[in-house]
Amino acid sequence: MKPNALPGALVISLDFELHWGMRDHLRPNEPEFAQLKGSRSTVTELASLFARRDVHATWATVGFLFASTHQELIQFSPTNRPQYTRPEFDPFTEPVGDNEELDPEHLAGSLIDMLDSTPGQEVASHTFSHFYCLEAGQDEDAFRADLTSARDIAQFRGIELKSLVFPRNQWNPHYASAIKEHGFTCIRGPQPSRGHEARAHGTQSVRNRAQRMTETYIGPTPPPTTAWDQVDQLQGLCDVPASAFLRPYNPKTKWGEPLRVRRLKAGIRDAARSGRIFHLWWHPHNFTKYPKQNFELLNLLIDEFEDQAKKEGMESLSMGDVATIVEHW
Ligand SMILES: [Zn+2]
Numbered sequence: 001m002k003p004n005a006l007p008g009a010l011v012i013s014l015d016f017e018l019h020w021g022m023r024d025h026l027r028p029n030e031p032e033f034a035q036l037k038g039s040r041s042t043v044t045e046l047a048s049l050f051a052r053r054d055v056h057a058t059w060a061t062v063g064f065l066f067a068s069t070h071q072e073l074i075q076f077s078p079t080n081r082p083q084y085t086r087p088e089f090d091p092f093t094e095p096v097g098d099n100e101e102l103d104p105e106h107l108a109g110s111l112i113d114m115l116d117s118t119p120g121q122e123v124a125s126h127t128f129s130h131f132y133c134l135e136a137g138q139d140e141d142a143f144r145a146d147l148t149s150a151r152d153i154a155q156f157r158g159i160e161l162k163s164l165v166f167p168r169n170q171w172n173p174h175y176a177s178a179i180k181e182h183g184f185t186c187i188r189g190p191q192p193s194r195g196h197e198a199r200a201h202g203t204q205s206v207r208n209r210a211q212r213m214t215e216t217y218i219g220p221t222p223p224p225t226t227a228w229d230q231v232d233q234l235q236g237l238c239d240v241p242a243s244a245f246l247r248p249y250n251p252k253t254k255w256g257e258p259l260r261v262r263r264l265k266a267g268i269r270d271a272a273r274s275g276r277i278f279h280l281w282w283h284p285h286n287f288t289k290y291p292k293q294n295f296e297l298l299n300l301l302i303d304e305f306e307d308q309a310k311k312e313g314m315e316s317l318s319m320g321d322v323a324t325i326v327e328h329w
Contacts, residue, residue, distance in 0.1 A: 006228045006329075007313040008272040010305045011240055011279040011322060012050075013058040013124075013188055015165055016043065019105040020062040020130045021283065024088040028105075036105045039285035043111055046284055047118045049295070053302050056120040058319040060165035060188070061112065063128030063150040064091070066157055068109030069099045076153040078145035082131060082138035086201070089137075091129045112157055122318035124163035125150045125184070133172035134200040143175055147182040162186055163319040165281075169242070171198040180237050186323035188281065189241040192224050221263045222270035226277040231326050238323040243267055243279045248286035249293035261297060265304045272308035277322065 015021065018036050019028075026032055050057050067073035073096060084090055097103025100110060115121045128150035131143060147164075154161045163186040164179060166172075171190055179187065190198045223244045233239045244267060247260075264280070271278035280301070287294040308314040317325075 006275055006325070007315055008275050008308070009277045009315045009317045009322065010055075010268055010271065011058070011277055011317050011319060012055065013060055013163075013165060013242075013279065013281045013319055014046070015126050015167075015281065015283045016059050016061040016065065016108075017126055017130060017167075017283065018062070018065060018108060018285070019094075020064055020091060021126075021167065023091060023094055023130075024086075033105070035288050036285060039288040040104055040108070040111060042287045042291065043284045044114065045291075045295070046287070047115055047121055049298070049302075050120060051118050053306075054120065054316065055302060055305070056122070056316045056318040056321055058122045058124045058163050058165075059115050060124045060126040060163065061108075061115075062126045062130050063146075063153050064096075064106060064130075065108040066112050066153040066159075067107050069107065070096045070103070072109070072153070072156070073107065076128070076149050076156065078128065078142075078149045080142050080145040081129075082135075082142040082146070084132070084135050084137040086135065086137075089132055089135060089201075109157065112159070116157070116159055120316075120318070122163060122320040123154070123159050123161075124165065124319065125154070125161045126165050127167060128153070130167045132168060132170050132201070133166055133175060134170040134198060136200070140175060140178055144178050144182070147178065147184075151182055162323060163188075166198075168201070169198055170200065176235060176237055180235065184237070185327065186238040186240060186319045188279065188319060189239040191242040191244070222266040223263065223278070225267065225271045225274070226279065228275070228277065228326070231277070231322060238319075238326050240277060240279050240319050240322050242281050243271075243277075244281075246280055246282035246286070246298070248282075249290040249297065251290075257297075261300055264301055268301065268304045268308060268314075272312040272314040277317075
């Protein structure tokens with residue numbers, strides 16, 4: 001099918017990382033760490049909601065989490081590791097328990113198996129070690145070694161990786177061929193609006209953060225969507241850029257909830273009517289503190305999607321589904 005004849009699509013991706021995505025600023029003795037164990041059941045709940053409502057999603061998972069035991073994690077760890085200038089970014093110094101039961105914040109092989117056997121769910125990569133592609137001290141060789149480990153541990157669980165999401169959205173265009181050579185066909189590029197440019201830590205300005213926060217409620221409506229013919233961009237690598245981050249519910253900004261819902265629904269409708277792609281992303285742990293409010297919002301968005309599926313033929317796709325369509329037109 002030609003790109004201009006394709007229906008609109010809702011793409012959902014989740015950055016699944018447990019402690020690995022926040023270990024530089026959250027230590028195990030802090031109260032928020034205790035929530036990570038609970039976020040494992042959020043993963044199960046989200047997957048069963050998606051299966052029940054026939055929603056496809058991409059689970060961009062840190063490679064360490066594919067391991068069920070510390071031994072497996074060691075077995076697949078690369079020997080060439082990033083030598084970050086900031087030592088707090090080095091994940092290989094993190095103490096890890098013997099198995100998933102003893103260390104549910106760092107090992108999650110059983111959850112990977114669950115996701116892989118849930119209909120419509122794509123297990124994808126968030127790099128092996130939550131690799132920061134724009135930080136000082138890392139290089140392309142270390143990145144390649146990281147991707148090899150990610151691919152090998154996924155194969156160990158019987159999974160072929162197709163899609164990749166960059167930690168902290170640090171997209172480094174110089175790494176496009178490394179990504180392709182490791183078998184990936186799809187990435188989630190940075191959201192194409194102000195305040196979302198790919199940046200290294202410490203160069204994120206307060207203004208950028210404020211811009212992103214304000215945008216949740218009163219940003220451009222509808223949020224940016226992607227045309228099908230813009231997807232195949234990088235020498236055969238599909239880029240499905242983010243449209244919006246599903247920010248966790250916060251009682252302090254309760255006033256803004258109706259605006260936020262309206263804006264996100266407008267994005268889904270706009271993509272449906274114009275045959276474009278609306279890409280929503282978040283982390284499973286974002287739902288853990290206020291599960292009721294967060295799941296309510298997600299269900300409202302899925303209601304809107306179902307409405308648009310009936311009216312406009314909108315489809316629910318994973319990033320991998322998008323790449324498969326693009327490869328075959
Ligand atoms: Zn992450």
